[in-house]
Amino acid sequence: MPVTDVTTSPEDLTIRIVADFAHPVHRVWQAHTDPRQLERFWGPPTWPATFTTWDHTVGGRSLYHMTGPKGEKSYAGWEFLEISPETRFVVLDFFADENGNEVEAFPAARMELNFEPTEQGTRMTAVSKFPTLESLEQVLEMGVIEGTTQAMGQIDAVLEGLREYAQGKGTRVELLSDTLVRFTRLIEGPRELVWRAHNDPDLIRQWMLGPDGWEMFTCDVASSAGDRYQYAWSPVGDTEGEPFGFDGELLLVDAPVRAVTTERMTGMDGPATVNDLQLHEEDGATLVTTVIEYPDKQARDMILGTGMADGMEQSYARLERLLPQV
Known part of the structure; x- marks a missing residue:
């Protein structure tokens, strides 16, 4: 599994996930910024993601849904706040309804993904900052750590080629x-x-x-x-x-x-x-x-x-x- 460390900080209202890959930064960046590649690993194994909108520009939005084993759908989206090619991007990460509107019951988080070269390839660090302790606890109860770990376990097939x-x-x-x-x-x-x-x-x-x-x-x-x-x-x-x-x-x-x-x-x-x-x-x-x-x-x-x-x-x-x- 690429995920090598997960840290939850109730004091800072953050979840920090570190993943290491035996591939260069440009390849890992490409997988995270091409919706057809991203949807092959972004959702957990039994809740695959489908990106329906993709505007990878500052101020742009991307919308996706994950489909469960009985056809259930969970909608979410990103609003891109910052983009530094092959280095980092920052998004407002929000839950949505089927029309792409933010769901107020689940406050949005600020998610920052950083990509840096290592001797073995690339280290990606994802830090999600939540507005309240309640919102942090909400996503933890939903199994976000387990889901993310399992989701990232699918990326090797994308990075390496089938x-x-x-x-x-x-x-x-x-x-x-x-x-x-x-x-x-x-x-x-x-x-x-x-x-x-x-x-x-x-x-x-x-x-x-x-x-x-x-x-x-x-x-x-x-x-x-x-x-x-x-x-x-x-x-x-x-x-x-x-x-x-x-x-x-x-x-x-x-x-x-x-x-x-x-x-x-x-x-x-x-x-x-x-x-x-x-x-x-x-x-x-x-x-x-x-x-x-x-x-x-x-x-x-x-x-x-x-x-x-x-x-x-x-x-x-x-x-x-x-x-x-x-």
């Missing part, structure tokens, strides 16, 4: 918290095709099989939010094992970028996981990112212990071989 970040590294597993796990896999192929492979039953049956020796005998795909889906597999030939399946509800769909579903093993009681699939394309390759929220740490560790990551890698490798034939 191939350098993920090519040849297989399915990567990152524990984001006691209940959140991120899986990433680079697939050689355009996003539209990868999305189709996740939603076309004929294609799903050819790659979403886990280890060799299994076949999918049920593939009921959900296409609209609120629809139910069900997948089921059975062993073939000499493969040992019992048929099993998963089912759930499609909570959110934003083709060809994002799909959020619940998931539980068919016939089992207990809380479901929430699986957040997001696709990002760069130069003909697509990074498949799935963030899974488990009900608790025990469930997380038990499910990871089944070897699911190995099964995902075998499926993704099969998908990569399939795409050139589609």
